[in-house]
Amino acid sequence: MTLKIFGHQNPDTDTISSALVASDIERQLGHDATAYRLGEINAETRYALDHFKVTEPELLTSLNSGDQVILVDHNEKQQSAEDIDQAVVTKVYDHHRIANFETEGPLYYRAEPVGCTATILNKVYKENNLTISKEMAGLMLSAIISDTLLFKSPTTTEEDIDAASDLKTIAEVDLEQYGLEMLKAGASTRDKTAEQLISGDAKTFDMGEKSVRIAQINVVDVDEVFNRREELEAAINAEIEAEDYDLFTLIVTDILNSNSKVLALGREFSSVERAFGVALDQNTAILEGVVSRKKQVVPNITKALS
Structure with a gap:
């Protein structure tokens, strides 16, 4: 076989x-x-x-x-x-x-x-x-x-x-x-739809009783993505409604400067603020020095939701 x-x-x-x-x-x-x-x-x-x-x-x-x-x-x-x-x-x-x-x-x-x-x-x-x-x-x-x-x-x-x-x-x-x-x-986003951007490298995690979707995009120009924030939010909210996610976070990582900007939506959006000690402004925040979903994002959000 x-x-x-x-x-x-x-x-x-x-x-x-x-x-x-x-x-x-x-x-x-x-x-x-x-x-x-x-x-x-x-x-x-x-x-x-x-x-x-x-x-x-x-x-x-x-x-x-x-x-x-x-x-x-x-x-x-x-x-x-x-x-x-x-x-x-x-x-x-x-x-x-x-x-x-x-x-x-x-x-x-x-x-x-x-x-x-x-x-x-x-x-x-x-x-x-x-x-x-x-x-x-x-x-x-x-x-x-x-x-x-x-x-x-x-x-x-x-x-x-x-x-x-x-x-x-x-x-x-x-x-x-x-x-x-x-x-x-892999860093250019201009030719991708909002749906492609939020699903291209996205994983679903069960964190206790919560369902969390974390997508990540590696870029050389963070603004290239966030200039489309309203479009991205519409796509994310559609995913939340369809899959009943408690939290959807989009992590946009600057591969040259090793920082990220997060877009967080869903019932548990405030867990991102607790996880990273930031205040969301228009559902977004800068995450200094955060580049790893596995080692920095998932553990921090898991703790914030516990």
Whole structure:
């Protein structure tokens, strides 16, 4: 049976890269495996795939009863395939919190507090004496750059930096130059609708009894996004009404200056004020030094809602 490998909905560069890399690892270990995606490829990821001439994974439309799957870059049920309950999860590679996850049988579960799932997979190659091709090295490097914002994010660990240092040689790229070009490729928002902006990199979290949606956009011009605030608010309010979210936060991160601006809506909007010690003005506030959804946004809002 072919292993189906995929990351979370609204895939980012780590999710797509890790699915492709994990499938390469499984094939080298002698298993039949195929990488899939649960959504459209974003501009940043497209840049990485095109640069290293790697074909994007096929879109996964459904799972069949008994399908064997490997999850990468996520574990929470609401972030996974809609029919994930149909499948048998055999492995997980992740670097996020563990929540809403259980299986009927035993499995291989590897979660490490590093900046990127690809950093873990780089170690798996080495532990099993497997070959890292230029293409796979390039994808892992791209994922690390993306998730750590070129090592500016507080999620960055020494393991991420060491892995990137090794991988850049195999990938044959200048780390700083390639990294900035890739990040900038995904930073323009002019050609995106409000609906695309709030859903492109968005995840749903259960925080106690509250349902929280957190979207993030990496940009080089924050005003380019907030000049469309009313349009964005209309799109967000439509999502809140449709999905009954208690809180929807849009985090717009300046990748050059390592700050963010938040737009918060919903019944629990004031939790953002408590979480970051700010006062919302027209539903927005500057979050100095905040760039990581995983390490800074999710934990702070979780505490504010508790």
